[in-house]
Amino acid sequence: MSIAAQTDSCPRQPIVTGTSVLALKYKDGVMMAADNLASYGSLARFKDIQRLHPVGKYTVIGAGGDMSDFQYIQKFLEQLIIEEFTSQDGHDLGPAQIHEYLSQVMYSRRSKINPLWNSLLVGGFKDGKSFLSYVDLLGTTYSATTLATGFGAYLAQPILRKEVEGRENELTEEEAIRIMESCMKVLYYRDARSLDKYQLAVITADGVKISESRHLSTTWSFAEGIRGYGAQTQ
Amino acid sequence: MADMVSIPHSQPQQHQFNPYTENGGTILAIAGADFSVIAGDTRQSEGYSIQTRYAPKVFRLTDKAVLAVNGFAADGNMFVKKVRQRLEWYRHAHAKDMPIRAIARLIQTMLYSRRFFPYYVYNILGGIEEDGTGAVYSFDPVGSYEREACRAAGAAQSLVQPFLDNQIYFKNQTPAPGTSFPGHLSLSTVLSLVIDSFTSATERHIEVGDGLEMYIVLAKNSPSIQSLRDIRGMSELTATEDGERVFVVRRDLKKD
Amino acid sequence: MSIMEYNGGSVIAMAGKDCVAIASDLRLGNQMLSISSNFQRVFPVTDRIYIGLPGLATDVTTLRERFRLRVNMYTIKEEREIEPEAFTHLVSSTLYEHRFGPYFISPVVAGISKTPTGGIKPFIAATDLIGCINFAKDFVVSGTASSKLFGVAEGLWEPDLGPEDLFETISQTLLNAVDRDAFSGWGAVVHVITKDQVITRKLKARMD
Numbered sequence: 001m002s003i004a005a006q007t008d009s010c011p012r013q014p015i016v017t018g019t020s021v022l023a024l025k026y027k028d029g030v031m032m033a034a035d036n037l038a039s040y041g042s043l044a045r046f047k048d049i050q051r052l053h054p055v056g057k058y059t060v061i062g063a064g065g066d067m068s069d070f071q072y073i074q075k076f077l078e079q080l081i082i083e084e085f086t087s088q089d090g091h092d093l094g095p096a097q098i099h100e101y102l103s104q105v106m107y108s109r110r111s112k113i114n115p116l117w118n119s120l121l122v123g124g125f126k127d128g129k130s131f132l133s134y135v136d137l138l139g140t141t142y143s144a145t146t147l148a149t150g151f152g153a154y155l156a157q158p159i160l161r162k163e164v165e166g167r168e169n170e171l172t173e174e175e176a177i178r179i180m181e182s183c184m185k186v187l188y189y190r191d192a193r194s195l196d197k198y199q200l201a202v203i204t205a206d207g208v209k210i211s212e213s214r215h216l217s218t219t220w221s222f223a224e225g226i227r228g229y230g231a232q233t234q
Numbered sequence: 235m236a237d238m239v240s241i242p243h244s245q246p247q248q249h250q251f252n253p254y255t256e257n258g259g260t261i262l263a264i265a266g267a268d269f270s271v272i273a274g275d276t277r278q279s280e281g282y283s284i285q286t287r288y289a290p291k292v293f294r295l296t297d298k299a300v301l302a303v304n305g306f307a308a309d310g311n312m313f314v315k316k317v318r319q320r321l322e323w324y325r326h327a328h329a330k331d332m333p334i335r336a337i338a339r340l341i342q343t344m345l346y347s348r349r350f351f352p353y354y355v356y357n358i359l360g361g362i363e364e365d366g367t368g369a370v371y372s373f374d375p376v377g378s379y380e381r382e383a384c385r386a387a388g389a390a391q392s393l394v395q396p397f398l399d400n401q402i403y404f405k406n407q408t409p410a411p412g413t414s415f416p417g418h419l420s421l422s423t424v425l426s427l428v429i430d431s432f433t434s435a436t437e438r439h440i441e442v443g444d445g446l447e448m449y450i451v452l453a454k455n456s457p458s459i460q461s462l463r464d465i466r467g468m469s470e471l472t473a474t475e476d477g478e479r480v481f482v483v484r485r486d487l488k489k490d
Numbered sequence: 491m492s493i494m495e496y497n498g499g500s501v502i503a504m505a506g507k508d509c510v511a512i513a514s515d516l517r518l519g520n521q522m523l524s525i526s527s528n529f530q531r532v533f534p535v536t537d538r539i540y541i542g543l544p545g546l547a548t549d550v551t552t553l554r555e556r557f558r559l560r561v562n563m564y565t566i567k568e569e570r571e572i573e574p575e576a577f578t579h580l581v582s583s584t585l586y587e588h589r590f591g592p593y594f595i596s597p598v599v600a601g602i603s604k605t606p607t608g609g610i611k612p613f614i615a616a617t618d619l620i621g622c623i624n625f626a627k628d629f630v631v632s633g634t635a636s637s638k639l640f641g642v643a644e645g646l647w648e649p650d651l652g653p654e655d656l657f658e659t660i661s662q663t664l665l666n667a668v669d670r671d672a673f674s675g676w677g678a679v680v681h682v683i684t685k686d687q688v689i690t691r692k693l694k695a696r697m698d
Contacts, residue, residue, distance in 0.1 A: 107308055107312060110253050110308075111253070111351075113251060113253060115251060115253075134285070138253065138254075138255055138306075138308050139308035139312070140255065140257070140280075140285075140306075140307055140308045141307075141308065141311065142278050142285045142286040142289050142307070143286060144285075144286040144287065144288070153283055154283070157283075390641065392637040392638050392641065392670070393637055393638065393640055393641025393642075393644070394641055395638075395641075395670060396638045396641060396642050396666045396667050396669065396670040397641050397642045397645040397646075397666070399666055399669065399670065400642065400646075400662060400666040401645075405665075405666055405669065406661075406662060406665040406666055406669070407662070430645055431645065434641060434644035434645045435641065435644075437644055438640045438641065438644055
């Protein structure tokens with residue numbers, strides 16, 4: 001098959017991929033987390049990739065799935081923000097508008113059987129209100145007080161729900177960081193396509209802040225005691 | 235034959251992109267003499283994962299029409315968006331809301347226009363007809379439709395519909411000698427049946443639960459308003475004056 | 491198409507106050523073609539135990555005979571009548587013997603069991619085609635209309651029904667469920683088992 005035919009109409013597959021993204025609502029706004037790994041199949045190909053990306057003044061998007069599709073999304077959202085700015089009409093795009101726009105793009109691409117192969121979380125804070133929503137390659141959308149994509153949906157979401165549901169308005173930033181860190185640790189232990197290097201984003205009334213890369217400290221001494229599978233049998 | 239090169243003639247097929255998924259949940263509508271009840275649960279799921287405990291499947295279109303959508307959520311949301319856009323154009327052209335039987339026909343043509351790449355959605359439209367009677371229209375994904383008194387659709391359709399046959403149409407029942415079945419059910423009876431249907435479906439179907447939203451559309455000056463007085467968790471959504479009225483009742487369902 | 495749906499048919503059992511009921515439709519089909527409206531798939535095991543065998547019709551016959559043999563052997567060896575609990579385990583192990591080439595039947599058992607204190611207890615149970623037992627306190631369903639039976643039963647059943655009310659409840663549940671199932675219907679039979687008698691009634695049903 002020619003390259004042209006492949007990119008024109010045929011459905012593709014994700015190549016360089018990111019894994020889970022986590023997000024939760026807390027007292028002051030929204031917090032998101034994603035590690036810095038972009039995998040090439042089972043190869044840990046790029047270990048310093050940013051998967052949390054600010055859009056405008058009030059919003060962060062976090063992506064799992066194909067990283068080149070994600071960078072394309074970053075590019076056209078940047079263009080959107082510039083166009084919105086240059087019109088100088090006294091309006092600017094908040095997280096709800098960006099999520100709606102993204103949903104329409106994702107849904108129309110799936111309807112052309114040429115999807116952008118991502119699961120995205122959109123988090124933001126504008127006019128005193130938190131916003132947190134999901135959209136994926138099928139155009140499926142939903143929102144909740146805690147969200148997780150990829151393996152995070154199985155491994156982290158139950159922990160997030162237990163810690164956050166019903167406490168959205170009392171959780172402090174410190175507590176939120178602790179919860180995120182413990183979830184990222186669970187993911188690093190059990191998700192083979194994850195990394196112990198990750199970033200946090202907080203979106204509050206003060207605007208968007210994306211942290212420097214943080215390191216997870218883990219212990220592996222217990223591995224010595226595991227018997228029954230792997231190289232050694234007894 | 236020895237020099238023939240054998241070409242591996244089919245590589246393990248690339249997994250083809252599937253533009254559809256199923257997001258669970260169930261919807262239900264029942265028509266009365268001068269009212270209509272349209273209900274849906276609020277769980278959205280994919281496979282064994284609950285994506286969210288609150289994603290509405292029932293939408294107020296006008297003061298006399300409410301639409302419930304179930305199936306592939308992305309298609310459902312897009313479909314509701316497009317129906318609403320068409321209703322707004324109608325409003326701008328005719329300075330009135332589209333009557334429900336016209337909305338039903340509109341939905342048919344919109345669904346059938348996607349005959350060869352369907353919206354993977356089951357629709358149930360409920361509301362009040364121009365003559366003031368309660369109406370329910372149900373559709374298949376490609377636009378076949380029918381007006382009826384009651385319909386369940388979605389994940390628990392097979393659990394709920396036979397129960398409704400029995401309790402709404404009195405199927406397999408005979409009235410006691412000298413008596414007859416009520417011609418029309420009262421609003422309070424219908425609301426109880428809707429709640430029972432969803433609690434039953436929640437008990438036996440994993441994709442149903444979390445929350446219940448019941449929309450109630452009342453005909454102009456309907457006396458059924460009386461039975462809404464003491465309903466817990468009710469709020470009014472009516473937009474226009476002295477016409478049909480729309481209410482919503484929200485209840486919790488089991489979350490397991 | 492699934493072998494479990496080849497002949498069609500459904501069975502339900504419900505527990506009441508000091509009584510149980512078991513009911514089934516009477517259809518025998520070849521896929522979408524109806525063959526008989528008088529096909530029996532509920533059989534007495536003892537005076538107080540009935541078993542329903544929805545699934546592949548040929549296996550209904552085979553299993554009925556197999557269970558008859560095994561119950562007779564049990565009665566001879568133990569010199570007493572088998573209890574519903576023991577019989578259910580007998581059913582389960584018979585099916586599990588064929589774990590990797592099963593009989594295509596998912597049985598329903600209904601009976602009245604004796605308690606150690608000399609009282610009686612309603613007993614119902616169902617298994618899947620390889621013998622996984624479901625002991626339920628309220629009702630059990632099986633066959634091609636099982637999801638419909640679940641829905642209606644969950645809506646109509648209530649605890650501690652007497653024999654007459656239980657008969658009405660199980661009849662309505664079965665009739666309304668099979669009327670929405672293309673593979674079940676064409677008549678029905680209900681057995682209400684109490685401490686000292688079994689009432690068997692044939693129901694008039696939709697024949698379309």
